[in-house]
Amino acid sequence: MADLPDESVDLVFADPPYNLQLGGDLHRPDNSRVDAVDDDWDQIGDFDDYDLFSCAWLEQARRVLKPDGALWTIGSYHNIFRVGAFLQDMGFWIHNDVIWRKSNPMPNFKGTRFTNAHETLIWAGKTKASRVTFNYAAMKALNDGVQMRSDWTLAICAGGERLKTGDGRKAHPTQKPEALLHRVLLATSNPGDIILDPFFGTGTTGAVARKLGRRFIGIEADAGYADIARRRIAAISPAADADLKVTQSKRALPRIPFGAVVEAGLLKPGDTLYCAQGRRTARVRPDGTVAAGGETGSIHQMGAHVQGAPACNGWTFWHVRQSGQLAPIDVLRARIRAEMEGV
Amino acid sequence: MADLPDESVDLVFADPPYNLQLGGDLHRPDNSRVDAVDDDWDQIGDFDDYDLFSCAWLEQARRVLKPDGALWTIGSYHNIFRVGAFLQDMGFWIHNDVIWRKSNPMPNFKGTRFTNAHETLIWAGKTKASRVTFNYAAMKALNDGVQMRSDWTLAICAGGERLKTGDGRKAHPTQKPEALLHRVLLATSNPGDIILDPFFGTGTTGAVARKLGRRFIGIEADAGYADIARRRIAAISPAADADLKVTQSKRALPRIPFGAVVEAGLLKPGDTLYCAQGRRTARVRPDGTVAAGGETGSIHQMGAHVQGAPACNGWTFWHVRQSGQLAPIDVLRARIRAEMEGV
DNA sequence: CAAATACTTGAATCAGGTC
DNA sequence: CGACCTGATTCAAGTATTT
Numbered sequence: 052m053a054d055l056p057d058e059s060v061d062l063v064f065a066d067p068p069y070n071l072q073l074g075g076d077l078h079r080p081d082n083s084r085v086d087a088v089d090d091d092w093d094q095i096g097d098f099d100d101y102d103l104f105s106c107a108w109l110e111q112a113r114r115v116l117k118p119d120g121a122l123w124t125i126g127s128y129h130n131i132f133r134v135g136a137f138l139q140d141m142g143f144w145i146h147n148d149v150i151w152r153k154s155n156p157m158p159n160f161k162g163t164r165f166t167n168a169h170e171t172l173i174w175a176g177k178t179k180a181s182r183v184t185f186n187y188a189a190m191k192a193l194n195d196g197v198q199m200r201s202d203w204t205l206a207i208c209a210g211g212e213r214l215k216t217g218d219g220r221k222a223h224p225t226q227k228p229e230a231l232l233h234r235v236l237l238a239t240s241n242p243g244d245i246i247l248d249p250f251f252g253t254g255t256t257g258a259v260a261r262k263l264g265r266r267f268i269g270i271e272a273d274a275g276y277a278d279i280a281r282r283r284i285a286a287i288s289p290a291a292d293a294d295l296k297v298t299q300s301k302r303a304l305p306r307i308p309f310g311a312v313v314e315a316g317l318l319k320p321g322d323t324l325y326c327a328q329g330r331r332t333a334r335v336r337p338d339g340t341v342a343a344g345g346e347t348g349s350i351h352q353m354g355a356h357v358q359g360a361p362a363c364n365g366w367t368f369w370h371v372r373q374s375g376q377l378a379p380i381d382v383l384r385a386r387i388r389a390e391m392e393g394v
Numbered sequence: 395m396a397d398l399p400d401e402s403v404d405l406v407f408a409d410p411p412y413n414l415q416l417g418g419d420l421h422r423p424d425n426s427r428v429d430a431v432d433d434d435w436d437q438i439g440d441f442d443d444y445d446l447f448s449c450a451w452l453e454q455a456r457r458v459l460k461p462d463g464a465l466w467t468i469g470s471y472h473n474i475f476r477v478g479a480f481l482q483d484m485g486f487w488i489h490n491d492v493i494w495r496k497s498n499p500m501p502n503f504k505g506t507r508f509t510n511a512h513e514t515l516i517w518a519g520k521t522k523a524s525r526v527t528f529n530y531a532a533m534k535a536l537n538d539g540v541q542m543r544s545d546w547t548l549a550i551c552a553g554g555e556r557l558k559t560g561d562g563r564k565a566h567p568t569q570k571p572e573a574l575l576h577r578v579l580l581a582t583s584n585p586g587d588i589i590l591d592p593f594f595g596t597g598t599t600g601a602v603a604r605k606l607g608r609r610f611i612g613i614e615a616d617a618g619y620a621d622i623a624r625r626r627i628a629a630i631s632p633a634a635d636a637d638l639k640v641t642q643s644k645r646a647l648p649r650i651p652f653g654a655v656v657e658a659g660l661l662k663p664g665d666t667l668y669c670a671q672g673r674r675t676a677r678v679r680p681d682g683t684v685a686a687g688g689e690t691g692s693i694h695q696m697g698a699h700v701q702g703a704p705a706c707n708g709w710t711f712w713h714v715r716q717s718g719q720l721a722p723i724d725v726l727r728a729r730i731r732a733e734m735e736g737v
Numbered sequence: 738c739a740a741a742t743a744c745t746t747g748a749a750t751c752a753g754g755t756c
Numbered sequence: 757c758g759a760c761c762t763g764a765t766t767c768a769a770g771t772a773t774t775t
Contacts, residue, residue: 068748078705088748135471135478148514157766160751162643213747692762705762
């Protein structure tokens with residue numbers, strides 16, 4: 052990661068070692084042994100060692116991120132509090148913590164705790180000022196038309212998706228489901244963006260990035276994992292650009308000033324605007340301001356003014372009379388947008 | 395809290411200020427103002443001040459906890475990572491992080507993030523060695539017979555439960571639902587335990603503690619809140635002791651050695667024990683050991699031995715023939731337990 | 738061949754008391 | 757503190773096997 056240039060990456064997704072400190076073997080009630088995560092790479096050491104490790108990769112991530120870039124990281128209670136506190140200290144600005152709620156977690160076999168049924172992700176901008184990518188409407192669409200929440204119910208990676216070695220054992224002990232990465236990348240990156248995964252493992256991030264038309268950089272210390280990841284990703288054919296379009300947020304649509312409506316002649320200076328009930332009126336001025344109640348200003352300011360409200364969306368408050376009916380001026384904006392797209 | 399004696403408390407439940415950093419007022423799309431958390435007590439300042447504040451109350455909580463005591467704390471991404479890291483650094487031992495998944499969260503009105511639909515709780519023992527209370531069987535029962543998971547779906551506090559001031563405004567900005575405290579106290583405390591809530595607010599912890607027959611200590615700096623809490627709790631009549639009983643784990647039952655079954659004459663030396671299928675047998679000896687497969691030892695050791703298993707619960711593995719049917723020897727143990735209770 | 742049953746497995750800080 | 761013993765304890769999916 053130290054070799055990457057400054058400010059070259061749009062999004063970082065990091066699935067660092069959790070530094071689990073497991074005791075002896077764990078057996079199920081049927082006496083079978085649980086195949087635990089006891090790999091060397093997960094044994095960072097005590098809190099001090101783990102903190103140094105975390106700060107090191109977080110600092111590098113921060114360096115390579117573009118000013119409007121963002122970072123995701125995932126963890127469990129073993130490590131996520133430390134990582135979260137450090138990234139706040141470094142100036143990352145948390146937008147959400149997101150819960151991956153596992154539909155099929157491993158139970159607590161000894162009956163000593165609550166079933167550990169979730170992991171925590173943190174989504175943070177590089178700085179408080181970073182204008183990070185968030186495809187709000189795409190998330191809403193993905194969630195059947197209601198806002199996507201901060202808790203995501205997804206199955207763990209198993210079955211055919213789980214990569215196996217030649218002898219049928221799992222290739223990587225902590226392979227993440229592609230559905231998780233799909234949602235992360237769809238929500239907070241755009242096609243063509245550069246995604247960096249500093250703990251690439253068997254390449255789930257790369258596989259999903261390729262499917263979704265994102266570019267990616269994967270870093271993996273274990274040559275065996277890297278080899279599996281390479282072959283996995285080579286087998287994927289990315290979708291065509293046209294298939295990657297997602298529902299656009301209104302926010303992402305080009306901004307149309309009210310003056311453009313006047314410029315376009317859809318309204319003329321002196322035309323009257325009405326509130327929905329028709330009782331309040333404003334008069335259009337040539338410069339795209341409106342006059343109402345003895346004052347002048349933007350459609351939003353005047354909408355607020357006549358209501359005595361602190362704010363107002365003038366596009367939906369003000370209406371025009373079209374063939375006897377009142378229609379919000381937003382329909383005029385829509386007409387301009389349609390023209391801009393060359394429809 | 396500094397006035398409380400050392401090691402005097404069984405459980406701490408802490409709902410500290412979240413250190414929310416809200417920039418300006420929030421308005422809903424219809425322009426109504428969102429009544430956000432902007433009380434003085436939630437504006438601790440920057441991270442340094444908040445960290446000092448967090449360490450101070452955590453240290454006091456640690457001091458007053460009994461050696462086998464435990465602590466709960468709740469927070470959002472604004473503060474929970476810092477609090478979690480500190481309590482780990484202090485030697486608290488995390489058992490679970492628990493997600494309160496809100497069934498009816500406040501939407502994200504600006505469409506810039508995921509709906510903030512959860513809060514995070516941490517359940518930690520005072521030390522790694524603390525044998526904390528966990529009413530596993532009660533939680534399993536509460537959850538329709540399957541293990542309680544680390545994510546709890548509960549509604550936010552609203553409607554009749556939400557305390558109001560005389561003029562109809564909410565009495566406290568972050569009143570927690572009683573259902574949340576109910577689950578916390580039921581899971582990790584016993585009737586008669588002393589519960590400390592250092593951020594008592596309007597007394598939800600005290601109200602639920604009283605209902606559940608726990609004793610409590612509430613600390614609240616705001617006299618107005620404290621007054622509301624006092625009146626709220628005074629109106630509650632605790633349930634009768636008999637109504638506070640919950641499903642007990644078998645671990646909590648008195649231990650009966652197999653030899654006691656022989657001493658009581660429920661089995662005689664030379665009697666034969668069978669596995670469930672009747673194919674394997676063992677012969678009872680006078681000292682409570684059994685002989686099977688050419689070896690002798692405890693019912694557990696011989697059960698494991700004849701199966702070639704690493705371990706075995708002899709009480710459920712071995713059976714006696716009663717009127718032609720095979721019954722596990724556990725029924726004999728149950729008979730002795732019943733006699734011990736003086737029934 | 739379909740349906741029913743059995744087996745396998747997953748980021749796990751997974752017991753408690755006595756000698 | 758370590759060794760040793762008793763004996764309590766699992767959910768949802770996917771895959772394999774049997775009926």
